[in-house]
Amino acid sequence: MPTALCRVVLGLAAPAFAAAAKSGDEALLRLVADGVLRETTRRVVDRSTGQTFDDSRNLPLKAEISIESKFNAWFYQTWLLTDGVRRTGAYLQEPRAQQFGTENLAFIYRHLDYFERQYAAGIKAAPVGDGSLSPIGFHFRLTDLWHTGLAPLVVEAYTESRDPQYLPYLDRIAAYLAAAARLPDGTLHRARNRLMADDPYMVVPYLVRLYRLRGDSALLDQAVQQALGSRRVLFDSEKGLYRHAYDVARSAPLGHFWGRANGWMILTHVELLAALPADHPARESVRASFAAHAAGLRRHQDPAGGWHQLVDHPESWLETSSTGMFVYGLARGVNEGWLDRSFEADAVRGWTALRGKITPEGDVIDVCASTDVGDVAYYHNRPRLKGDLHGFGPFLLAAPEILRFGSLR
Numbered sequence: 001m002p003t004a005l006c007r008v009v010l011g012l013a014a015p016a017f018a019a020a021a022k023s024g025d026e027a028l029l030r031l032v033a034d035g036v037l038r039e040t041t042r043r044v045v046d047r048s049t050g051q052t053f054d055d056s057r058n059l060p061l062k063a064e065i066s067i068e069s070k071f072n073a074w075f076y077q078t079w080l081l082t083d084g085v086r087r088t089g090a091y092l093q094e095p096r097a098q099q100f101g102t103e104n105l106a107f108i109y110r111h112l113d114y115f116e117r118q119y120a121a122g123i124k125a126a127p128v129g130d131g132s133l134s135p136i137g138f139h140f141r142l143t144d145l146w147h148t149g150l151a152p153l154v155v156e157a158y159t160e161s162r163d164p165q166y167l168p169y170l171d172r173i174a175a176y177l178a179a180a181a182r183l184p185d186g187t188l189h190r191a192r193n194r195l196m197a198d199d200p201y202m203v204v205p206y207l208v209r210l211y212r213l214r215g216d217s218a219l220l221d222q223a224v225q226q227a228l229g230s231r232r233v234l235f236d237s238e239k240g241l242y243r244h245a246y247d248v249a250r251s252a253p254l255g256h257f258w259g260r261a262n263g264w265m266i267l268t269h270v271e272l273l274a275a276l277p278a279d280h281p282a283r284e285s286v287r288a289s290f291a292a293h294a295a296g297l298r299r300h301q302d303p304a305g306g307w308h309q310l311v312d313h314p315e316s317w318l319e320t321s322s323t324g325m326f327v328y329g330l331a332r333g334v335n336e337g338w339l340d341r342s343f344e345a346d347a348v349r350g351w352t353a354l355r356g357k358i359t360p361e362g363d364v365i366d367v368c369a370s371t372d373v374g375d376v377a378y379y380h381n382r383p384r385l386k387g388d389l390h391g392f393g394p395f396l397l398a399a400p401e402i403l404r405f406g407s408l409r
Contacts, residue, residue: 035362073135084396091400187229197261240296255373259322266329306353324394331401364391
């Protein structure tokens, strides 16, 4: 199948052969998407008893009561997943997938009173998935950029409905960003005097949707600043890659060229290029920044197609979430005309590797756990997770763009 897929995308196969390959890729996409939809229950659960509830109004306040499914937690990874599921739904014309974000948000707000009372009482709800983070807590607590969670989805919901229930959160996030730490040029950074390569992605999707709501071009300019300002301190032009972090106090780079750090930056540029008008004065700068990064990723791609945990360290393991992000960025860049068509072959080779990271049950393997800054050994030894939230969204973003290649021929 990998060789066949390359032939299909490069236009070297007969139509019947091309249809068979496309069908196989669509089947894999449906397998993963159906698994996410099937496991996205919209109930609260008492983890001490296993009992589930559709109505939380009369439940006692206790730490063991939480959401049942990891796929509707209030995390930035869930926004990434939402974007992937909905783009998959649009490609497959699958209404359940297209309504994924809307129904998840409705579920959270249906139980928001319980979660808010739980939070006000100082109770940290039981976690979902890996780690120990409360799955809803960041809706109420915004103390760092990565706490923004489903902010873009809230803006979309308010844009469509004008429902005042969303205003308290939108006011809270606006106040947080207005007071957040910034570099002198206005680029946001997080606590501990660090700017991380994921920081722009935590705010750019929110800012571009707020721009669509209000029509205020200053919001687009802020989004551009987050991308290009981060590039200024993180991008290594010789390697064509982004450092993981920047030490604001020392004005010095931190960490190494971590895969998912580069993934967040490619996604940030995709969000911007999709939103910037053709005559925006910064559009060409953003496109050139995107293209320079794409060229760097091409130079560091593994011969088998994927990308490594440390992108410039071929002895490090092949990591799934970053590979999915890069495949999506390169494929969409070609499809939208932001990159020349020579990148199509790189995207296809990446897709070939990405396919191998899906289990027969539709789960995703070899996803790096959440990662701080460290030495080379630290990155090499990060946990390789199965079923982690970071893995599903990139795959579901990448697959429809790869499948579009055939439809655009």
